[in-house]
Amino acid sequence: MSRMPEAIVSDREHAGRMDRMYRTQRHIYDVTRKYYLFGRDTLIDGLGAGSGSRVLEVGCGTGRNLALIARRYPRAKLYGLDISAEMLISAEKALAGRNAILKTADATDFNARAFGVDGFDRIVISYALSMIPDWDKAIDTALDALAPGGTLHIADFGQQEGLPPIARRILTAWLTRFHVTPRAQLMTVATAKAHERGMTLETTTLGRGYAWLLVCRRP
Numbered sequence: 001m002s003r004m005p006e007a008i009v010s011d012r013e014h015a016g017r018m019d020r021m022y023r024t025q026r027h028i029y030d031v032t033r034k035y036y037l038f039g040r041d042t043l044i045d046g047l048g049a050g051s052g053s054r055v056l057e058v059g060c061g062t063g064r065n066l067a068l069i070a071r072r073y074p075r076a077k078l079y080g081l082d083i084s085a086e087m088l089i090s091a092e093k094a095l096a097g098r099n100a101i102l103k104t105a106d107a108t109d110f111n112a113r114a115f116g117v118d119g120f121d122r123i124v125i126s127y128a129l130s131m132i133p134d135w136d137k138a139i140d141t142a143l144d145a146l147a148p149g150g151t152l153h154i155a156d157f158g159q160q161e162g163l164p165p166i167a168r169r170i171l172t173a174w175l176t177r178f179h180v181t182p183r184a185q186l187m188t189v190a191t192a193k194a195h196e197r198g199m200t201l202e203t204t205t206l207g208r209g210y211a212w213l214l215v216c217r218r219p
């Protein structure tokens with residue numbers, strides 16, 4: 001595992017907010033989020049990352065997903081970025097002994113060349129768009145970093161469209177405490193962006209709208 005030295009972070013205020021929250025949270029993050037960040041394992045199952053595939057996780061946090069991806073797809077090449085240098089301390093530990101490259105960077109302002117590659121075969125954004133203020137720019141940036149034939153896999157909170165209103169209100173209030181805003185326009189915006197680029201998009205709803213999964217495919 002190696003940590004690339006230079007940081008590319010354009011939104012310093014947001015980076016500071018994330019670092020303040022995760023400085024302590026990162027120690028209990030994986031245990032406390034195990035069940036409520038639902039759909040992450042389904043996303044990993046669907047990656048189909050073959051030998052030599054370059055797999056990037058945007059907003060990789062503690063490295064929980066990348067560590068599972070490494071186990072599931074041992075021949076893939078792993079890359080991770082996060083705006084929180086604090087989170088990357090945990091990710092470094094989770095990926096010790098793996099051949100992964102981690103970088104402090106902003107999801108709205110990175111490119112594949114900064115990682116020494118010309119594109120990624122798989123890009124994962126798991127429960128990060130709901131925390132990124134300029135989330136639609138993060139989708140553009142990820143789509144632009146896909147190699148031909150590559151896929152972008154997104155998991156995030158849905159609109160809880162099949163849950164009772166009281167459950168929706170409680171969940172929304174709880175998530176706000178953690179700077180999380182489920183993106184009501186996620187499917188519409190991602191579909192438009194994929195189609196603009198001649199890509200296809202598949203969507204899946206889990207747990208009555210608790211979580212949404214999206215896969216954009218570059219031809």
Ligand SMILES: C[S@@+](CC[C@H](N)C(=O)[O-])C[C@H]1O[C@@H](n2cnc3c(N)ncnc32)[C@H](O)[C@@H]1O
Nearest residue numbers: 018059060061082083084087106107126127128
């Ligand atoms: C809820 S955590 C999800 C972590 C991991 N993807 C998972 O599924 O467990 C969201 C992560 O997104 C990161 N993040 C938030 N805004 C970001 C941005 N603009 N650029 C990169 N990472 C960002 C946070 O620092 C945090 O690590």
